[in-house]
Amino acid sequence: MNRQLHPLEINPKTGEPFLRLLSHPNIILTPPRLDDAPQLMAILNDERVYHWLSSPPVPYTQEHADWWLNHIKPPSDKFLAELEEARDDPTLKIVDECPVRYIREVKEDGTEVFLGDIWIDLAGQPWELEGSGKTSQSKPLRDPNDPDIWTVGDYLAPSHHGQGIMSDAFKTVLQQWAIPRMGVRRMAVTALDGNKGSVRVFEKLGFKFRETIQDALDVRGTKRGVHVLDWRLEE
Ligand SMILES: CC(C)(COP(=O)(O)OP(=O)(O)OC[C@H]1O[C@@H](n2cnc3c(N)ncnc32)[C@H](O)[C@@H]1OP(=O)(O)O)[C@@H](O)C(=O)NCCC(=O)NCCS
Secondary structure (H helix, E strand, O other): OOHHHOOOEEOOOOOOEEEEOOOOOOEEEEOOOHHHHHHHHHHHOOHHHHOOOOOOOOOOOHHHHHHHHHHHHHHHHHHHHHHHHOOOOOOOOOOOOOOOOEEEEEOOOOOEEEEEEEEEEEOOOHHHHOOOOOOOOOOOOOEOOEOOOEEEEEEEOHHHOOOOHHHHHHHHHHHHHHHHHHOOOEEEEEEEOOOHHHHHHHHHOOOEEEEEEEEEEEEOOEEEEEEEEEEEOOO
16 A cells, blocks of 8 residues: 555555545545546536536536546546655655545445545635735645645535535545645635535534625626635644
């Protein structure tokens, strides 16, 4: 087992790394797979999901899904190869991304069902950076006196909403990878105005509500407000 993947586990059949959720042991996070397109389309064409997301196109076609998977899979593979190359390095590398993001339910017969996505990235929206003295962030600098500001995006299949899955997924990624392996110390997150479930997920993880900004984003031709919440690691 490559220590640079710690605390991920490895699927003995496929060799794929995965992270098991802390409170839902039947749910795991894995890298993307090129055959995820049909499931991506089913979830991202559901209004209960896309209404609250600003970036995916609607309708979300097979072409969109294939383009997206071919866009994210090669860098994901490259990142895993870099961790593999560093396997003999005795100190755990601090890295800029999380190698697992796609949420999957593992059924009793071992089959896996795609449920959603969670990704952590450097914050870029002006309101996320507001008050920090930063105007943009092109790469993490990890200055302990002026921590990088990270953000999160996520969505889950409506069939599985309200079961505590995203709260658990975000807590697991934060505690198991983002804090120890990416050096995340500070976050600023955005939810579209009225997204009470998403705000509640953030608050359950200790995020503090900062403000609601009216008409902040143009989402598919309509101005929408945003809720902004902040989080800092308590040392
Ligand atoms: C937001 C989302 C990720 C939450 O995932 P989830 O697994 O259902 O979330 P959890 O079950 O962990 O927690 C949801 C919390 O919000 C609460 N909640 C959900 N809908 C709510 C509503 N309309 N009003 C008030 N609270 C609500 C739930 O009661 C729960 O809180 P509790 O544990 O205190 O009862 C999911 O609903 C989703 O994918 N939505 C569409 C896409 C999206 O909004 N993504 C986030 C973009 S910022």
